Amino acid sequence: xxxxxxxxxxxxxxxxxxxxxxxxxxxxxxxxxxxxxxxxxxxxxxxxxxxxxxxxxxxxxxxxxxxxxxxxxxxxxxxxxxxxxxxxxxxxxxxxxxxxxxxxxxxxxxxxxxxxxxxxxxxxxxxxxxxxxxxxxxxxxxxxxxxxxxxxxxxxxxxxxxxxxxxxxxxxxxxxxxxxxxxxxxxxxxxxxxxxxxxxxxxxxxxxxxxxxxxxxxxxxxxxxxxxxxxxxxxxxxxxxxxxxxxxxxxxxxxxxxxxxxxxxxxxxxxxxxxxxxxxxxxxxxxxxxxxxxxxxxxxxxx
Amino acid sequence: xxxxxxxxxxxxxxxxxxxxxxxxxxxxxxxxxxxxxxxxxxxxxxxxxxxxxxxxxxxxxxxxxxxxxxxxxxxxxxxxxxxxxxxxxxxxxxxxxxxxxxxxxxxxxxxxxxxxxxxxxxxxxxxxxxxxxxxxxxxxxxxxxxxxxxxxxxxxxxxxxxxxxxxxxxxxxxxxxxxxxxxxxxxxxxxxxxxxxxxxxxxxxxxxxxxxxxxxxxxxxxxxxxxxxxxxxxxxxxxxxxxxxxxxxxxxxxxxxxxxxxxxxxxxxxxxxxxxxxxxxxxxxxxxxxxxxxxxxxxxxxx
Numbered sequence: 001x002x003x004x005x006x007x008x009x010x011x012x013x014x015x016x017x018x019x020x021x022x023x024x025x026x027x028x029x030x031x032x033x034x035x036x037x038x039x040x041x042x043x044x045x046x047x048x049x050x051x052x053x054x055x056x057x058x059x060x061x062x063x064x065x066x067x068x069x070x071x072x073x074x075x076x077x078x079x080x081x082x083x084x085x086x087x088x089x090x091x092x093x094x095x096x097x098x099x100x101x102x103x104x105x106x107x108x109x110x111x112x113x114x115x116x117x118x119x120x121x122x123x124x125x126x127x128x129x130x131x132x133x134x135x136x137x138x139x140x141x142x143x144x145x146x147x148x149x150x151x152x153x154x155x156x157x158x159x160x161x162x163x164x165x166x167x168x169x170x171x172x173x174x175x176x177x178x179x180x181x182x183x184x185x186x187x188x189x190x191x192x193x194x195x196x197x198x199x200x201x202x203x204x205x206x207x208x209x210x211x212x213x214x215x216x217x218x219x220x221x222x223x224x225x226x227x228x229x230x231x232x233x234x235x236x237x238x239x240x241x242x243x244x245x246x247x248x249x250x251x252x253x254x255x256x257x258x259x260x261x262x263x264x265x266x267x268x269x270x271x272x273x274x275x276x277x278x279x280x281x282x283x284x285x286x287x288x289x290x291x292x293x294x295x296x297x298x299x300x301x302x303x
Numbered sequence: 304x305x306x307x308x309x310x311x312x313x314x315x316x317x318x319x320x321x322x323x324x325x326x327x328x329x330x331x332x333x334x335x336x337x338x339x340x341x342x343x344x345x346x347x348x349x350x351x352x353x354x355x356x357x358x359x360x361x362x363x364x365x366x367x368x369x370x371x372x373x374x375x376x377x378x379x380x381x382x383x384x385x386x387x388x389x390x391x392x393x394x395x396x397x398x399x400x401x402x403x404x405x406x407x408x409x410x411x412x413x414x415x416x417x418x419x420x421x422x423x424x425x426x427x428x429x430x431x432x433x434x435x436x437x438x439x440x441x442x443x444x445x446x447x448x449x450x451x452x453x454x455x456x457x458x459x460x461x462x463x464x465x466x467x468x469x470x471x472x473x474x475x476x477x478x479x480x481x482x483x484x485x486x487x488x489x490x491x492x493x494x495x496x497x498x499x500x501x502x503x504x505x506x507x508x509x510x511x512x513x514x515x516x517x518x519x520x521x522x523x524x525x526x527x528x529x530x531x532x533x534x535x536x537x538x539x540x541x542x543x544x545x546x547x548x549x550x551x552x553x554x555x556x557x558x559x560x561x562x563x564x565x566x567x568x569x570x571x572x573x574x575x576x577x578x579x580x581x582x583x584x585x586x587x588x589x590x591x592x593x594x595x596x597x598x599x600x601x602x603x604x605x606x
Contacts, residue, residue, distance in 0.1 A: 124526040154488070154522060170526065171518040172487065179482040184475065185457070211514035212553035215474040215546065219457060223427040223473065243518065250515035 009033055009061040011069045013296035014112075016076035017129055018043040021053065022292075023070075025061050030297045035289075042075040042082075050082035051105055054112070062109040070112045071296055073132035077101065077114040087119035087126065091166050094118075094135035094295065096302040115299060118165055125170050129292075130156050133263050136295030137286060138163055146259030147251070149283070151268040153178070157251045169254075171247045174268075180239060186218065189225040194233035195240065195267075197274055203241025204278045208249045217242050244275040255281055263291050312336055312364045314372045316599035317415075319379035320432055321346040324356065325595075326373075328364050333600045338592075345378040345385075353385035354408055357415070365412040373415045374603055376435035376595070380404065380417040390422035390429065394469050397421075397438035397598065399605040418602055421468055428473050432595075433459050436566050439598030440589060441466055449562030450554070452586070454571040456481070460554045472557075474550045477571075483542060489521065492528040497536035498543065498570075500577055506544025507581045511552045520545050547578040558584055566594050 009025035013032070016022075019041040024032040040053040054070070055062070062068060077085030085101035100113035117128030130150045137148055138160065150156045153175045158168040181190045207214060221238060224230035248255070260276060260283040262269045269285045276283050312328035316335070319325075322344040327335040343356040357373070358365070365371060380388030388404035403416035420431035433453045440451055441463065453459045456478045461471040484493045510517060524541060527533035551558070563579060563586040565572045572588045579586050 119530055121530065123523055124530045125523065126526050126529055169519050170522040172483075172489075172521045173518045175487050176483075176518055176521075179486055180475075180479075183482055183486055184478050186475075208515070210553070211517070212511070212549045214514070214517065214553075215476045215479055215550055216472050216553055218475045218479075219473040220426055220428065223429050226429055227422055227424065227427045246515045247518055250513070250517075250519055 009068065011071060011300060012058060012061065013293055013300075014070050014072035014074075014076075015129060015132075015292050015296075016072050016074040016081075017041055018075045021057075023054075023057055024293060024296075025058070026297075026300075030300070032293060042078065042080065047082065050076065050103070051107065055107055055110075058110065062107075064109060067108065068110045070110055071097065071100070071115070071300055072103075072112060073115045073292070073296065073299075074129035076103075077117060078128055081114075082112070083114065085114040085116045087117050088131070090118060090120040090168070091164050092118065093164050094131045094138065095299070096135075097299050098302055100299075118168075120167060123169075125168055127156055127158075127168065127170070130158065131165065132295035132299065133288065133291045134158055134160065134165055134295070135298045136291035136293065137261055137263060139294045139298040140286070140291070141261070144259060144261065146261065147254045149251075149260065149262045149264075149272055151262065151264040151272050155247065155272075157254055159254055169251065171250070173243045173247050177240060177243050180218065180243075181236065184218075185222055186235075186239065189221050189230065189232060190236040190239055191232035194236060195271070196234055196237040199234050199237040200241040200244075200271065201274060201278050203238040204245030204248070204275045207242045207245040211246055211249065214242060214246060240271060241275070244271060245278075248272070248275045248279065252279075255279075260284070261286055264288050312371065314374060314603060315361060315364065316596055316603070317373050317375035317377075317379075318432065318435075318595050318599075319375050319377045319384075320344055321378045324360075326357075326360055327596060327599075328361070329600075329603075333603070335596060345381065345383065348385075350385065353379060353406065354410065358410055358413075361413065365410075367412060370411065371413045373413055374400065374403070374418070374599055375406075375415060376418045376599065376602075377432035379406075380420060381431055384417075385415070386417065388417040388419045390420050391434070393421060393423040393471070394467050395421065396467050397434045397441065398602070399438075400602045401605055403602075421471075423471060426472075428471055430459055430461075430471065430473070433461065434468065435598035435602065436591065436594045437461055437463065437468055437598070438601045439594035439596065440564055440566060442597045442601040443589070443594070444564070447562060447564065449564065450557045452554075452563065452565045452567075452575055453591075454565065454567040454575050458550065458575075460557055462557055472554065474553070476546045476550050480543060480546050483521065483546075484539065487521075488525055489538075489542065492524050492533065492535060493539040493542055494535035497539060498574070499537055499540040502537050502540040503544040503547075503574065504577060504581050506541040507548030507551070507578045510545045510548040514549055514552065517545060517549060543574060544578070547574060548581075551575070551578045551582065555582075558582075563587070564589055567591050
C-alpha cells in the first residue's frame, strides 16, 4: 500500500460512544484504510471539545481543497454529546444518512454527520449506536427475520422483520455484573476473569427456575466463599450465569422459534450463545466491528 | 439522674458492626444509662486498633478496682475483626454468653466478650449481629413461631420455632439498591430520597409477575426519564419496588400462613411491610435498637 493510498480517504466512518471513539478512514470502495482508536469518548468531553478531539486524529487525511465527510454513530449524537441527533421512532428501518444531523464545525476541511438513535415509546426504550449495527447486520443478512442480541453494558434485544426494527428491549445486565464484581461485597469472592462453561450453564438454568431468589443467589457466593472456600472463578461464572440467565428467559418470546443473531466481541457473545444454548437455541455470532462498519457503509450509500 | 448513677455501669452492651460501633453502658437492672455512637466500625480498624477505639469511649465508666464486662455482637467477631468468634451452626438457639469469645485486651479494667455469629451450611449462609436481634425478638416474644425479617444492606429472613433459629436466607437487596441508585446509569434518574407508596406497591406486583425482566425494568427507568420526564421520586419508588418485590416473592414459603416480624428502622421496615402487604400479609414491626438491646440482655443473663 503506497503512502498515497494510505492517506487519501474518500470518507471516514466513526463510532463515537460514551467511553471510546473509533475512526475508520475509508477508501472509495468502502475498504477501511486503517482503524484509529481513542479514549476521547463522549463521556470525557464538553460540547465544544468534540471538534478539537477529532481533528488531530484525522489531520493526515484532511486537505484544504476538499471537504472530508465523517459519518458518525453513537452517543456523540445524544443531548450531552456534540449535537443532539433526534431519535427515529420504532417501527422504522435503521436510520440513514438522510436523517443525520450536521455537527457544528469550525474547520471547513471536514463535514461531520451524526446518525440518529432510535426510540421506542411503549415501553420506553432508547438506543444510540446499536441502530447502526442493526443496519450492518441487515446489510449482511437482508432476509433476517428474528432477533438481534447486542451484548454490552446495556444489552439490547432487537426484533427485526422486513428490514425494519420492530421493537427492542434494553437490559442493565452488563452494568449490574460490573457493579457486583467491582463494587459490592462480592468483589472479595469473584475472580477478575476466568469462566467455567458448565458452571455458567447450570447457573443459567438455576436462575430461570428461581428468578425471585436472584439477590439471595448472589449473596450465596459470598457465604460459600467464607464457609466452603468457593473457587473465585466458579463464583464469577455463577454470577455471570445468574444475570444472563434471567435476561434470556425474559426474552423467550422474542427468540423462541426465530432466528437469533448475536453481535459482539468473542467473550461476551460466547457467553450469550452458551446461555441461549441451555434453551436449545443455536445463535449465529457476528463480529461487532464488521457489523458497525457495514452499517456505516449502508448509511453512506444514501449520502 | 446523679452523676454517680450516670457513670456506674454494671456492664456494657455493644453492637460493633462494619460501619458503626454502638455502646450502651447498662445499670444493674438492664436499663441503658445512655447510648454512645461511634463511626469506628470494624471496616475502619486494624486488629490492634479495636481496644484503642473502645477505651476512650468507655473511660468514664472504667475504674482501676474492678473489671467492667463488655458484651459485644457483630462484625467485631469476624475473621477481619478484633478476634474471630466461631460461628454457631443452624438449627440452634441464638448464641449465649457461654459461647462468647474473650477478646485480647491489655487494659485490665475491662473484659470484652464477643458473641458468635450463626452459619448455615446448606445452603451456605452467615450472619453476625442479627443472631442477637433474633435473641431479642425471642426474649420479647418467646412463643414466636414464624419468620423474622431483618432489612439492611444484606437483608436476612430467619425462620424461628421453639426458640431456635431453624434456617435463614440473606439477600443482597439493600446493597443492590445502593449500587444502582448511586453508581449505575440510574443515578441520573433516581431521586436521592422520597417514596411513593402506590408506585412502590404496583412495582412489587409487576416484578413478582415478570421477575426475569428485572434488568430490563431497571433500564426502563432511565429510558422513561429520557423520553417521558419520569419523576425521580417515582423512579426511585419503582426501583425500590422491583428489588423488594423479588425478595418477598422468593421468601413466600417462609411467610405464607406464618407470623411475620420485621426488625428495623422506620423507613426500611415500612417498605418491607408495604411489600408484604401487597400479598395480604400483616407484619409486626419491632424497633431494631430495642431488639438488639433485649438480645444482649438475654445473653448477659447467662453470664
